Amino acid sequence: GESVGLHLPTLSVQEGDNSIINCAYSNSASDYFIWYKQESGKGPQFIIDIRSNMDKRQGQRVTVLLNKTVKHLSLQIAATQPGDSAVYFCAENGDDKIIFGKGTRLHILP
Amino acid sequence: EAQVTQNPRYLITVTGKKLTVTCSQNMNHEYMSWYRQDPGLGLRQIYYSMNVEVTDKGDVPEGYKVSRKEKRNFPLILESPSPNQTSLYFCASSLGQGAGETQYFGPGTRLLVL
Numbered sequence: 001g002e003s004v005g006l007h008l009p010t011l012s013v014q015e016g017d018n019s020i021i022n023c024a025y026s027n028s029a030s031d032y033f034i035w036y037k038q039e040s041g042k043g044p045q046f047i048i049d050i051r052s053n054m055d056k057r058q059g060q061r062v063t064v065l066l067n068k069t070v071k072h073l074s075l076q077i078a079a080t081q082p083g084d085s086a087v088y089f090c091a092e093n094g095d096d097k098i099i100f101g102k103g104t105r106l107h108i109l110p
Numbered sequence: 111e112a113q114v115t116q117n118p119r120y121l122i123t124v125t126g127k128k129l130t131v132t133c134s135q136n137m138n139h140e141y142m143s144w145y146r147q148d149p150g151l152g153l154r155q156i157y158y159s160m161n162v163e164v165t166d167k168g169d170v171p172e173g174y175k176v177s178r179k180e181k182r183n184f185p186l187i188l189e190s191p192s193p194n195q196t197s198l199y200f201c202a203s204s205l206g207q208g209a210g211e212t213q214y215f216g217p218g219t220r221l222l223v224l
Contacts, residue, residue, distance in 0.1 A: 036215075043200050089153075098207075100154075103152060
């Protein structure tokens with residue numbers, strides 16, 4: 001069945017290092033992917049998106065990579081800061097339906 | 111400020127006592143949706159609405175009702191709440207439902223049903 005999942009439930013990263021959060025999806029028909037950040041006590045916030053006709057998209061300190069061959073999506077955060085501490089989850093949009101992953105909690109170590 | 115608002119933010123109730131969680135957006139979005147978020151299960155869609163007077167079931171609609179009488183409001187109704195509806199609820203809106211339409215989420219409503 002369709003599913004969007006994350007490889008690790010928790011990721012701990014040293015402040016200043018780069019973070020890489022991974023996501024796997026199973027619906028080949030998905031043509032749009034989004035990364036959300038959810039801080040404690042808040043709703044999910046849009047970070048960055050990518051369409052299926054792209055392999056890479058960069059934002060401010062964030063980069064999303066899409067590998068359609070293995071149905072893999074990743075979010076890279078450069079120079080991780082304490083404010084990046086949150087749950088990150090991916091979402092895929094295909095067949096007019098959005099499916100969310102379960103999330104990875106990012107811990108920033110001082 | 112463009113935003114999605116929900117009320118109340120926190121609610122404790124008892125089994126069987128009808129409740130309504132309101133949702134309002136000021137972005138003139140056509141698409142609105144309700145999700146519940148549970149540990150280990152992520153976000154699951156309850157109901158969604160493509161436009162005024164148009165609503166449809168999501169993945170977990172049992173025990174819930176919605177209405178869309180106005181474009182900006184999309185209340186979630188629990189006619190007879192049960193403990194398994196204890197959860198964190200999010201309302202979201204977007205211009206449309208298709209690819210490329212970013213969803214904007216409200217701050218969440220944490221519900222406890224005793």
